[in-house]
Structures are given as C-alpha cells and as structure tokens.
Amino acid sequence: MNVLLMAYGTPYTPEEIEPYYTDIRRGRRPSEELVRELEERYHAIGKSPLNEITLVQAIRLQALLNLEAPAYPKRLLGPFGPRIPQGPARVYVGTKHWHPSIGEAVAAMHEDGVRRAVAIVAAPHYSLRSVAEYQEKVEAALKSLPEPMEMVWVESYEAHPSLIAAYARRLEEAIWRLREPRKAAYVFTAHSIPLSAVERGDPYPRQVERTAELIAKRLALPRFSVAYQSAGRTPEPWLGPDINEHLKSLREEGFEEVVVQAVGFPADHLEVYYDLDLEAQATAKEVGLRLLRARSLNADLDYIQVLKELVEAAWLR
Numbered sequence: 001m002n003v004l005l006m007a008y009g010t011p012y013t014p015e016e017i018e019p020y021y022t023d024i025r026r027g028r029r030p031s032e033e034l035v036r037e038l039e040e041r042y043h044a045i046g047k048s049p050l051n052e053i054t055l056v057q058a059i060r061l062q063a064l065l066n067l068e069a070p071a072y073p074k075r076l077l078g079p080f081g082p083r084i085p086q087g088p089a090r091v092y093v094g095t096k097h098w099h100p101s102i103g104e105a106v107a108a109m110h111e112d113g114v115r116r117a118v119a120i121v122a123a124p125h126y127s128l129r130s131v132a133e134y135q136e137k138v139e140a141a142l143k144s145l146p147e148p149m150e151m152v153w154v155e156s157y158e159a160h161p162s163l164i165a166a167y168a169r170r171l172e173e174a175i176w177r178l179r180e181p182r183k184a185a186y187v188f189t190a191h192s193i194p195l196s197a198v199e200r201g202d203p204y205p206r207q208v209e210r211t212a213e214l215i216a217k218r219l220a221l222p223r224f225s226v227a228y229q230s231a232g233r234t235p236e237p238w239l240g241p242d243i244n245e246h247l248k249s250l251r252e253e254g255f256e257e258v259v260v261q262a263v264g265f266p267a268d269h270l271e272v273y274y275d276l277d278l279e280a281q282a283t284a285k286e287v288g289l290r291l292l293r294a295r296s297l298n299a300d301l302d303y304i305q306v307l308k309e310l311v312e313a314a315w316l317r
C-alpha cells in the first residue's frame with residue numbers, strides 16, 4: 001500500500017518566510033508590511049512545529065500500516081514492541097506550500113515504482129480553498145510523470161467515528177480543568193475561508209458543524225458553537241463568526257469559562273499557537289473570560305489510527 005500524506009507546510013528558517021508566503025499567494029509577492037507582520041507572528045511563537053509533526057505522522061502511519069501483530073503486550077512497550085514494523089506499506093510526505101512539496105513527493109513515488117496510491121490531507125474537512133487546492137497540485141504533478149499513477153482520494157473525514165472519539169478525548173481532558181463544566185461555553189474552531197467559496201457551494205462550513213455536533217453529542221455538552229479563526233490578510237469578506245468577536249459575545253451572554261477546540265487542524269502550528277494561544281487568549285483575558293484550549297491530536301497514535309482506517313478503506317476501493 002502506498003500513501004501520499006499531505007499537510008500545509010511551514011518555513012524551516014526565518015529567511016524562508018517570504019518565499020513561503022509568496023507561494024501561499026500563488027506566486028504574488030506580499031508587500032513588505034505583510035511579510036513583516038507574518039515574521040512577527042512567527043517570532044512570537046518561536047517556530048511552527050508543523051513540518052516535524054507531519055513527518056512523525058507519516059513515520060507512525062507507515063509503521064502502523066505495516067504492523068500485523070504486536071510482538072509484545074501493548075501496555076509494556078506500546079503497540080510496536082521494540083521493532084519499528086517494516087513491510088510493504090510506504091508513506092510519502094508532500095506539503096502544499098513548502099518542502100517537500102507535493103510535486104517532489106509525487107516524483108519520489110514515481111521513482112520508487114509506485115503506480116497506485118491513496119492521497120489524504122491531514123485536515124478533516126473538504127474545502128474549495130483547501131483540499132481542492134491540494135488536488136490541483138497532485139493533478140499537476142501526475143501530469144508531469146512519464147507513466148500514469150492512480151490516486152485514490154480521501155477527500156474528507158469530518159464524521160469518522162475514530163476522529164470524533166479522538167477529539168472528544170482531548171476535549172474531555174480540558175473539561176477536567178473547568179470549575180463548572182455545566183456552565184461553560186464550548187467552541188469548535190476551523191480555519192476561515194473566503195465567503196466567495198461558501199457562495200460557490202463549498203461544503204466546508206456544513207462539514208465543520210457536523211464534526212462539532214458529533215463531538216458535542218458524544219460528550220453530551222450542554223451547549224456548543226462553531227467559530228472561525230485565522231482569516232487571511234486579504235480585503236475580501238471571510239467566513240465568520242470570528243473567534244475573537246465570538247468570545248466577546250459569549251462574555252456578554254454571561255459565560256465565565258470557555259473551552260476552545262480547533263477541530264479544523266489536527267496539528268499544532270502557527271494558527272493554533274498564535275491565533276488561539278496568544279491572540280484569542282488575549283481577547284478572552286481582556287473581556288474577563290477564562291479560556292482553555294483542548295490540546296491537539298498531533299502525531300498521537302489515536303489520530304494515526306484514524307488515518308490508517310481511512311487509507312486502508314480507500315485502498316480497497
């Protein structure tokens with residue numbers, strides 16, 4: 001089995017911020033002011049761990065796909081035992097906006113003789129401004145190959161039971177830290193997208209709401225809402241409500257504690273560390289709201305199990 005695991009990508013050094021940003025803007029160079037603003041955000045968080053997390057996700061997924069029977073009891077040594085499983089499953093990493101790029105990954109797969117693979121993005125919701133753009137990049141890479149390669153897509157997995165269980169587990173951990181869980185607000189976030197995509201029928205907001213509803217149902221939350229974060233620095237209108245405005249209105253409604261869970265992103269990165277842990281946290285503080293963030297799935301084995309189930313099902317299609 002062959003898998004192309006994709007994620008957004010992030011710069012490895014401060015010098016790479018500008019070309020990375022240019023790639024996000026489809027080759028249009030951002031103004032100096034925009035670059036400086038983005039540099040400030042990276043300086044504030046230190047460095048985004050996204051590339052490292054994506055790599056560990058890929059290594060663990062490959063190991064889990066190659067695992068047939070644990071050699072030793074799980075509780076002693078984890079599911080792998082002392083040996084990292086070797087076998088026929090191969091996972092390749094491609095990032096949307098940096099290196100290894102999707103084109104580099106597809107070229108490496110071809111070099112290794114891969115003729116069929118499952119393509120999956122480490123983001124559960126389909127959007128014209130996310131998964132569709134990954135698909136365009138994969139299509140372009142496939143076209144440049146001398147022989148055909150078949151790609152079987154996992155386009156979205158917003159309601160996958162193991163994903164819902166994994167998110168619910170992280171939210172439950174945060175609930176332990178609340179003073180009064182029945183009186184708290186629960187907010188699920190995802191990256192905002194331009195409203196123009198929603199007007200073109202993008203299923204994204206419906207899928208984000210579905211994830212939120214299923215987690216809330218699983219934990220019998222008294223109430224929950226969905227908000228959007230990290231709207232881009234472009235003049236067009238973006239999908240809301242924006243998390244910061246939403247926090248202010250929750251406080252006006254009388255809430256004192258809120259748990260925020262970023263369900264649009266399995267991994268920690270700039271948009272989690274800056275937009276939630278610094279910016280939204282500052283907004284909450286300013287209005288007198290106690291904000292707790294549920295920790296991310298990252299490369300934890302329960303998320304890797306989700307990816308494994310999805311790619312195995314797709315491979316059999």
Ligand code: FEC
Binds near residue numbers: 009194230232
């Ligand atoms: O840690 C890191 O360094 C990378 C964090 C990162 C993730 C991410 C995920 C998504 N984005 C989505 C949509 C858009 C649209 C635009 C856009 C722009 C940016 C910029 C940065 C950035 N995004 Fe991103 N996104 C991350 C980082 N994103 C930096 C540029 C500065 C800015 O505007 O804030 C607007 C593009 C344009 O200008 O035309 C649209 C979506 C996701 C979630 C799915 C995914 O992970 O692929 C949707 C992580």
